[in-house]
Every structure is written in structure tokens, then in C-alpha cells.
Amino acid sequence: MTLTLDAPYVDSDISFDALRAELTGSLHTPGEPEYDALVSPWNLAVPMRPAAVVAVRTAEDVVAAVRFAGARGLTAGVQATGHGAERSLAGHLLVLTRGLDEVTVHPEGWARIGSGVKWSGLVPIAASHGLAGVNGSTTDVSIVGYTTGGGVGPLARTYGINADRVRAFEVVTGDGVFRRVTATEHPDLFFALRGGKGAAGIVTAMEFDLIRMPEFxxxxxxxxxxxxxxxxxxxxxxxxxxxxxxxxxxxxxxxxxxxxxxxxxxxxxxxxxxxxxxxxxxxxxxx
Ligand SMILES: Cc1cc2nc3c(=O)[nH]c(=O)nc-3n(C[C@H](O)[C@H](O)[C@H](O)COP(=O)(O)OP(=O)(O)OC[C@H]3O[C@@H](n4cnc5c(N)ncnc54)[C@H](O)[C@@H]3O)c2cc1C
CATH class of the missing domain: 3.30.70 (Alpha-Beta Plaits)
Incomplete structure (x- = not known):
């Protein structure tokens, strides 16, 4: 078997059939037409060629992917939009979160979103309640990718960073365990996720506070x-x-x-x- 992170993969003896059979979403390997469409990044200067790409639809899919990778000594990366693409971040097995697309806005001022949701998927719904998120200069990035990096936007001097507005993450850690993480449940992990990006686990959903801002x-x-x-x-x-x-x-x-x-x-x-x-x-x- 030869697997390297920087070159197109030559994957001679890993079968992904067992993982494929477990998924609600789909898995694609090089040579399948869906593979190129899915790994084609937003940043064309950064080709990402994981051994397999897993387009997840549920948190259970993420658990299955991480456990499969762990059992075979593979690394797993995560991507929503590809705006932060970096070749090595794909891992051997790239988990694509676009199918985690839940958006629930609570009119009293908070939201729950799946980790594939971009700000553009939340802003119009929040605005219909007179609410807004503390988003960045573009609505074309995922809310989770932005927030796990801190999230400094055009409202920062008044409302701070979005990482400080998180109520809860749902995350799959490297041991393949799904956890709900808050300031009081797994507080160290809660701290690490608010700045640590994909290093601390693959977030599947996030709950966070919105601000009341009907106009600006x-x-x-x-x-x-x-x-x-x-x-x-x-x-x-x-x-x-x-x-x-x-x-x-x-x-x-x-x-x-x-x-x-x-x-x-x-x-x-x-x-x-x-x-x-x-x-x-x-x-x-x-x-
Ligand atoms: C035009 C433009 C404007 C921007 N403006 C701002 C700005 O004003 N303020 C600001 O703070 N940032 C800004 N950014 C940076 C942006 O927030 C980051 O690039 C962010 O990581 C993009 O997230 P993504 O998920 O869309 O990208 P992706 O490339 O899909 O993901 C990037 C990284 O985010 C992490 N990540 C994504 N999903 C998950 C997950 N489910 N679980 C754990 N980690 C995850 C991983 O480390 C991943 O490698 C801007 C980027 C662009 C392209």
C-alpha cells in the first residue's frame, strides 16, 4: 500500500466497501465521476486528492468514517466549502459536510445549524425574525469553518467574535465518539473547538446566539x-x-x-x- 498526503494517491489494497455499506451518504474513490466533482476545490490552485471522499448526510456517517479511518491507520480531514483548502488537510479520507444542512432559527435569538451550512443559508431566515449572525466579510463560507477559526467579522468591535457566541457543538472526535460539547460538558474540548478548527474533531452541528439587528x-x-x-x-x-x-x-x-x-x-x-x-x-x- 502507498499512501502519501502530497501526491495523488495510489491505493492498492484498501477496500472502502465496508464503509460505503454503512453510510447514509456516499463514498467515492479516484476514477469515479462523482469523486472529481466533489473534491474539486473552490481554490483551484490547491488540488486535493484523498484516497476517498465521503459525502456525509448524518452525524452517524461521520462516526463511521472516523472509526473506519482510525481502524486502518488513515487520517481524516473535513471540508464544507473548500474556502480554506490546503492539500494536507484533505487527509486520506476527506469528510464533506455539505449534506449536514439543518437550519433552525429560534426567534428568541439563537440558531442550530448543520456543519455544512453557509452563512448565506442562515442570514435570510434570521433576518425574517429581525436577527443576524456575527458573520464575516463573506456569507459564502461555512458557519462552522468560520467559527471554529474564531470568526472575526464586520461587527467585531461591537459584538466580539462568533466563537464566543457558541452554546454547543456536536462533534466526532478522533476516537470516533460523538459528543455534545458545551461550556459545562467537556469544557476543554469546548475551549479547543473555539479556535482549533478541525484539529479537535469533526463538528456535525452547532448551536449559537444571534443578535437582534433588523437593520444596519x-x-x-x-x-x-x-x-x-x-x-x-x-x-x-x-x-x-x-x-x-x-x-x-x-x-x-x-x-x-x-x-x-x-x-x-x-x-x-x-x-x-x-x-x-x-x-x-x-x-x-x-x-
Ligand atoms: C472571501 C473570504 C472572506 C473571508 N472573510 C473572513 C472574515 O471576515 N472573518 C473571518 O474570520 N474569516 C474570514 N474568511 C476565512 C474563513 O472564515 C475560513 O477560510 C474558514 O475556514 C472557511 O470555512 P469553510 O468551512 O467554508 O472552508 P473549508 O475549506 O471547507 O474548511 C476550512 C477548515 O475549516 C475547518 N472546518 C470546516 N468544517 C469543519 C467541521 N465540520 N468541523 C471542524 N472543523 C471544520 C477545518 O479545519 C477545515 O480545514 C474569509 C474567507 C474568504 C474566502
Missing amino acids: YGGAIYFDAADAARVVDRWRGWADDLPELGTTSFAIFQLPPLPEIPPPLAGRMSLAIRFLWAGSPPRAPGC
Whole structure:
């Protein structure tokens, strides 16, 4: 048997049939058409070639995958969207969580989501109750991937990081055991999961607090990157005095020259000054 993490796998003697038979979801190995579609990452510069990819549908599927991997000395990685793709993170067996798609918003101010859910799957439902999540600059990443990394977003100065809003994780640890983890049940694991990303286990579901925010005032102003030094210098002086109801950041980026990108930004290095005000709009600086 030859299994290495950096090269396409040559897997001569591992049969995944026993695992496949246990799953509610599906398992695919190189050569099957579904394999390429499933492991095709968001970041095309990072090819991921695990020996098998397991598209889970239940927490029991995750338990089965982790136990199977453990019994055969294989590593198991986890991925929701692939936004944080890194070749070695795929492991020998890549668990894809997109099928864990539960979204329940409790109008009193908290949510339970499956670990495959992106912020875009929660925001409209939460907004219909006047609620919001403390999400980051994009809604296209998974809530669990974002939160297990801390989760610092455009509301951070007012509401902190999303890891501090977690009530409970459901997680499968490396020993293949499913656990519910809170501040009082497995507190060390609860601590580790709020920053440790996939290192502490594969989260299957998460419960966390939302904030009441029926509307907000904010957005971004774009500049040509050639003006970045001057603009950032002015922005720093302005940001120094910003009350904690405001959060601001800047980003330098280059968007591709595609028709759907606004012409002033397409194919050009740009600077965005981003701002969000959590107080009443008329009191926002600059209003
Ligand atoms: C355009 C863009 C804007 C961003 N803006 C922000 C921002 O404002 N603030 C911020 O904090 N971050 C931001 N990020 C970073 C983003 O939060 C991380 O890349 C995050 O890890 C993406 O999670 P994912 O699950 O979608 O990605 P994936 O590539 O699917 O997963 C990345 C990693 O997350 C962990 N992970 C995913 N699912 C699980 C799980 N079920 N159990 C345990 N670990 C898991 C694993 O370590 C995995 O390797 C941004 C990323 C992008 C692409």
C-alpha cells in the first residue's frame, strides 16, 4: 500500500466497501465521476486528492468514517466549502459536510445549524425574525469553518467574535465518539473547538446566539490601489476615534476581469475601506 498526503494517491489494497455499506451518504474513490466533482476545490490552485471522499448526510456517517479511518491507520480531514483548502488537510479520507444542512432559527435569538451550512443559508431566515449572525466579510463560507477559526467579522468591535457566541457543538472526535460539547460538558474540548478548527474533531452541528439587528448602516468604499498609501493613512487617523458601535477594516484585492464584476474593479488592484455601524444610522460618523 502507498499512501502519501502530497501526491495523488495510489491505493492498492484498501477496500472502502465496508464503509460505503454503512453510510447514509456516499463514498467515492479516484476514477469515479462523482469523486472529481466533489473534491474539486473552490481554490483551484490547491488540488486535493484523498484516497476517498465521503459525502456525509448524518452525524452517524461521520462516526463511521472516523472509526473506519482510525481502524486502518488513515487520517481524516473535513471540508464544507473548500474556502480554506490546503492539500494536507484533505487527509486520506476527506469528510464533506455539505449534506449536514439543518437550519433552525429560534426567534428568541439563537440558531442550530448543520456543519455544512453557509452563512448565506442562515442570514435570510434570521433576518425574517429581525436577527443576524456575527458573520464575516463573506456569507459564502461555512458557519462552522468560520467559527471554529474564531470568526472575526464586520461587527467585531461591537459584538466580539462568533466563537464566543457558541452554546454547543456536536462533534466526532478522533476516537470516533460523538459528543455534545458545551461550556459545562467537556469544557476543554469546548475551549479547543473555539479556535482549533478541525484539529479537535469533526463538528456535525452547532448551536449559537444571534443578535437582534433588523437593520444596519454600512458598506464599502472602493479606491484604486495606487492611492492605497494615502487613503489608508487618512483612514487610520479616522478609525482611531471610532466608537465601539463602529467596526472598520481595509482590504487590498484584485478581482478577475469578468463581465459580472463592475468595470471599475474588474481586473484591477483595488482597495476597499469597509465600515459597519451597529447603532442608529443618524448617529453614524459621516452621516
Ligand atoms: C472571501 C473570504 C472572506 C473571508 N472573510 C473572513 C472574515 O471576515 N472573518 C473571518 O474570520 N474569516 C474570514 N474568511 C476565512 C474563513 O472564515 C475560513 O477560510 C474558514 O475556514 C472557511 O470555512 P469553510 O468551512 O467554508 O472552508 P473549508 O475549506 O471547507 O474548511 C476550512 C477548515 O475549516 C475547518 N472546518 C470546516 N468544517 C469543519 C467541521 N465540520 N468541523 C471542524 N472543523 C471544520 C477545518 O479545519 C477545515 O480545514 C474569509 C474567507 C474568504 C474566502
